[in-house]
Amino acid sequence: MDNARIADRLEAFSSLLELADANPYTARAYRRAAETIRGALVPVADLVRTGRVRELRGIGPGIETRLRELVETGEIVELAELERELAPGLVGLGRYLGLTTKRSVEIARALGVRTPDELREAAAAGRLQTVPGIGPKTEARLLEALAREAEPRPQRGLLLTRARELVGAIASALDGEAAGDARRWRDSCELLAVVCAAPDRSSLLARFAELPQIVAVVEQRGRRAVGVTVEGVPVELVVAEPERFGTALLRATGSPAYVAALEPLPEAPDEAAVYHALGLPWCPPELREEPFRGEPPALVETDHIRGDLHCHTTWSDGRATVEDMARAARERGYDYIAICDHTPAVGAVPGLSADDVRRQAEEIAAANELLTPFRVLRGIECDILADGRLDLPDDVLAELDWVQASVHGGQRMPRREQTLRVEEALRNPYVRCLSHPKGRLINRRPENELDLERVFEVAREEGVALEVNGLPDRLDLSGEHVRDALRAGVRIVCSTDAHSVRGLGNMELSVRTARRGWATPADVVNSGPLRSILAGRCL
Numbered sequence: 001m002d003n004a005r006i007a008d009r010l011e012a013f014s015s016l017l018e019l020a021d022a023n024p025y026t027a028r029a030y031r032r033a034a035e036t037i038r039g040a041l042v043p044v045a046d047l048v049r050t051g052r053v054r055e056l057r058g059i060g061p062g063i064e065t066r067l068r069e070l071v072e073t074g075e076i077v078e079l080a081e082l083e084r085e086l087a088p089g090l091v092g093l094g095r096y097l098g099l100t101t102k103r104s105v106e107i108a109r110a111l112g113v114r115t116p117d118e119l120r121e122a123a124a125a126g127r128l129q130t131v132p133g134i135g136p137k138t139e140a141r142l143l144e145a146l147a148r149e150a151e152p153r154p155q156r157g158l159l160l161t162r163a164r165e166l167v168g169a170i171a172s173a174l175d176g177e178a179a180g181d182a183r184r185w186r187d188s189c190e191l192l193a194v195v196c197a198a199p200d201r202s203s204l205l206a207r208f209a210e211l212p213q214i215v216a217v218v219e220q221r222g223r224r225a226v227g228v229t230v231e232g233v234p235v236e237l238v239v240a241e242p243e244r245f246g247t248a249l250l251r252a253t254g255s256p257a258y259v260a261a262l263e264p265l266p267e268a269p270d271e272a273a274v275y276h277a278l279g280l281p282w283c284p285p286e287l288r289e290e291p292f293r294g295e296p297p298a299l300v301e302t303d304h305i306r307g308d309l310h311c312h313t314t315w316s317d318g319r320a321t322v323e324d325m326a327r328a329a330r331e332r333g334y335d336y337i338a339i340c341d342h343t344p345a346v347g348a349v350p351g352l353s354a355d356d357v358r359r360q361a362e363e364i365a366a367a368n369e370l371l372t373p374f375r376v377l378r379g380i381e382c383d384i385l386a387d388g389r390l391d392l393p394d395d396v397l398a399e400l401d402w403v404q405a406s407v408h409g410g411q412r413m414p415r416r417e418q419t420l421r422v423e424e425a426l427r428n429p430y431v432r433c434l435s436h437p438k439g440r441l442i443n444r445r446p447e448n449e450l451d452l453e454r455v456f457e458v459a460r461e462e463g464v465a466l467e468v469n470g471l472p473d474r475l476d477l478s479g480e481h482v483r484d485a486l487r488a489g490v491r492i493v494c495s496t497d498a499h500s501v502r503g504l505g506n507m508e509l510s511v512r513t514a515r516r517g518w519a520t521p522a523d524v525v526n527s528g529p530l531r532s533i534l535a536g537r538c539l
């Protein structure tokens with residue numbers, strides 16, 4: 001059994017555990033294990049047989065037991081049972097139609113159907129009304145949804161990381177290209193699309209329907225099909241004739257408004273040729289939100305980043321030590337990293353007091369001793385208290401190389417108070433950067449009420465930079481707000497807010513978000529050398 005097959009089964013298990021409302025951490029652990037196995041360089045089946053599979057990241061005793069069962073018997077019994085019970089194809093279709101998992105399973109049982117096609121037949125034959133609880137109104141809504149021709153959208157946007165993983169896996173399985181919102185690095189993705197080039201569409205459409213990620217094909221017309229995942233997320237597949245591939249890719253990448261302004265699109269085999277025929281320079285997907293026909297600026301790239309200025313360690317809620325984080329940053333080719341653990345007011349997790357900050361300084365000095373000329377900066381993620389004062393006294397902040405100020409508590413404050421509070425913090429002479437300025441958690445918590453225009457004004461006066469936080473559920477500032485900040489003359493910092501060595505890998509998410517805000521290297525503080533970081537104000 002090869003790694004791809006093992007990973008597919010674990011991923012299916014993860015999705016079904018989610019559907020079965022099992023512990024979400026368990027489901028997530030299986031999804032992560034699937035990722036690890038997909039990327040493993042050695043045959044995982046061999047590691048299982050020789051009892052070494054737990055040396056892989058994220059594989060504990062529970063997952064090892066499942067893996068042994070899978071490798072030895074070719075199947076995971078509980079997974080097969082869940083598949084029988086939940087009929088993932090039906091559940092996926094049901095979720096796409098707006099039904100809960102429970103409701104989909106009830107309907108399937110009542111109608112005695114097992115597959116999406118059987119459900120369609122039953123619906124077309126008018127049998128939906130025989131299901132307890134479905135009246136004429138619900139029936140009409142479901143029939144309409146089954147027949148809809150409008151752009152398919154998920155119930156809510158997917159996190160960018162999840163969308164890229166999903167669309168990327170489908171694209172690579174079909175030798176196609178990821179398109180849609182994920183190719184533009186949108187923070188929350190609704191249009192998920194893959195474009196393939198093939199003279200004959202039928203074999204690709206068949207392969208698409210067979211992919212482990214796709215549980216049901218809800219629509220198929222000409223060279224286009226829409227499949228849904230077990231979560232009910234629609235993914236569009238476009239099979240273009242090779243001589244029109246570039247046109248199809250550009251169109252499927254969007255945004256719809258950007259593409260509409262370029263229509264009619266000439267037909268060409270690759271995207272560069274489409275732009276050439278239009279008489280325009282190629283445009284990076286991150287800039288394709290609004291109509292634009294000009295010369296794109298030279299945007300910042302991940303390679304321009306010289307250091308990460310926001311990360312945590314075991315001193316607060318991080319999982320790695322100062323030295324581990326520093327080594328990992330050096331391996332990424334950085335020149336510096338700022339250790340920014342929390343302060344006590346953060347509440348839910350440990351925070352550093354003034355004494356702790358001074359004790360941590362010794363550990364940082366020791367790491368610098370080992371790693372020079374790489375530089376570990378003494379930083380802090382200092383809470384902004386309700387009245388705008390900071391959570392550590394000025395004499396402590398004055399010792400530090402890099403101070404991030406953060407709102408964690410009191411996020412629901414009214415706009416005026418919140419703005420005054422942040423303004424006050426920005427006036428502190430030691431603050432260098434405002435962390436995750438809007439405080440949103442994508443799909444979970446709305447943005448704080450904050451007058452960004454005013455914040456930009458004060459930040460510019462005080463020489464304070466604004467963070468583009470690279471955590472997948474933050475991406476804060478958003479691309480749109482980065483653009484406003486840059487127009488207001490404020491500089492930005494691309495940071496990961498890493499809580500583990502692996503978390504440092506989110507730099508690309510931050511940089512792509514900055515690119516969506518039209519940022520060039522000069523706009524990004526940490527594209528500069530160490531001495532510019534140590535020089536003080538971010539003007």
Ligand SMILES: [Zn+2]
Binds near residue numbers: 381406408435436
């Ligand atoms: Zn924070």
Ligand SMILES: [Zn+2]
Binds near residue numbers: 310312381497
């Ligand atoms: Zn943080």
